[in-house]
Amino acid sequence: MKTVIKKSKAAFLLIALVNLAVAFGAFFVLPPRFFYDAAIIAFDKGNEVGYFGSYPLTILFYKITGLRHLPFPVIALLQFPILMFILYKIGIPNDFEKINVKNILVYLGIFMMAIFISMPSKEFITFLFISPIAFMCVNKQFSFKKTIIISFLLFVVFGAFYRPYFALIPIITYGMYLISFINFKNRVLTTIFYGLLIAFFLSLSYGIIKGEYFSEISREVVNNARMGSADANSMIVPLVKPDTWYGEAISVFYGFFTVNIPLNGLKHLLSPQILIFVIWQLLLSYILLVRFSKCLKDRENYKYELFALFILLSFFIIQGVFEPDLGSAVKHKTGIFPLIYFTLYYEHFRKKLQ
Incomplete structure (x- = not known):
């Protein structure tokens, strides 16, 4: 029996794969200023790790998970699929493959996720935090x-x-x-x-x-x-x-x-x-x-x-x-x-x- 994948789902997976490549390659092409926060989080030269505040807690997260010891491109390969899986679980609209303003906004949004959350990032923590609220609104x-x-x-x-x-x-x-x-x-x-x-x-x-x-x-x-x-x-x-x-x-x-x-x-x-x-x-x-x-x-x-x-x-x-x-x-x-x-x-x- 053939498995038929909807066009919308295929488009979602294609965009996910393309932007996974973007996330992986971001480290090699982006200017250093994009990595200021990531360097603070990964290397913690100021010994800011702690339990209160965005920097201390983010540093603690990457320390406990061991992600801080990985190269940034590898972190991208681990983090970005998690973000896309969350969006996948929220749902894929039936017309996701169609080129319209709404979908283009989302395509660009996913691209920006690949750029900004392809490294140790406070936004990764925020994304995980905000997701339960989105799920509550979706599932009711x-x-x-x-x-x-x-x-x-x-x-x-x-x-x-x-x-x-x-x-x-x-x-x-x-x-x-x-x-x-x-x-x-x-x-x-x-x-x-x-x-x-x-x-x-x-x-x-x-x-x-x-x-x-x-x-x-x-x-x-x-x-x-x-x-x-x-x-x-x-x-x-x-x-x-x-x-x-x-x-x-x-x-x-x-x-x-x-x-x-x-x-x-x-x-x-x-x-x-x-x-x-x-x-x-x-x-x-x-x-x-x-x-x-x-x-x-x-x-x-x-x-x-x-x-x-x-x-x-x-x-x-x-x-x-x-x-x-x-x-x-x-x-x-x-x-x-x-x-x-x-x-x-x-x-x-x-x-x-x-």
């Missing part, structure tokens, strides 16, 4: 209330031990969720606007207590250290220095639009790698906003999908506060790619469940 095995509680607890724990800004996602998500019930003329833009306000007030509260705002302790610290260097071509430089409440307010809004609707990134015509990200991000933002609008109109039937979109939008807002440059922004999006993958294909997963 838990009640909606339990899914929210489990997801929020995961974010709080992940924020406490790994990346602190992830602990802010439940606050922004829940705030946007409540705001979305108000019947504004344009609920999509209004909900995002209030999400940005929540992020600003969180930063303002932190600034009152600690004396520095979120942008100052993250983006400004990184960018000030590399001002004028070769790595600074896609830096996010706020219009006003974020050392005042109004400067931070401008920084939060400006950062969000720069990272997620990066029209100003089109100026990088001579940097194709930046230009590709800009186009990818613009199309992704557009599609997600359209889907967000659709889910808001029928929130009862699309409650899991809407929840995933709230999380994504909250993450995008957080990125606008903390990201130092466009390159880091796209790199960090590879860590939450399971949720992006789910929200782009949720209609397929709904049909599959039915």
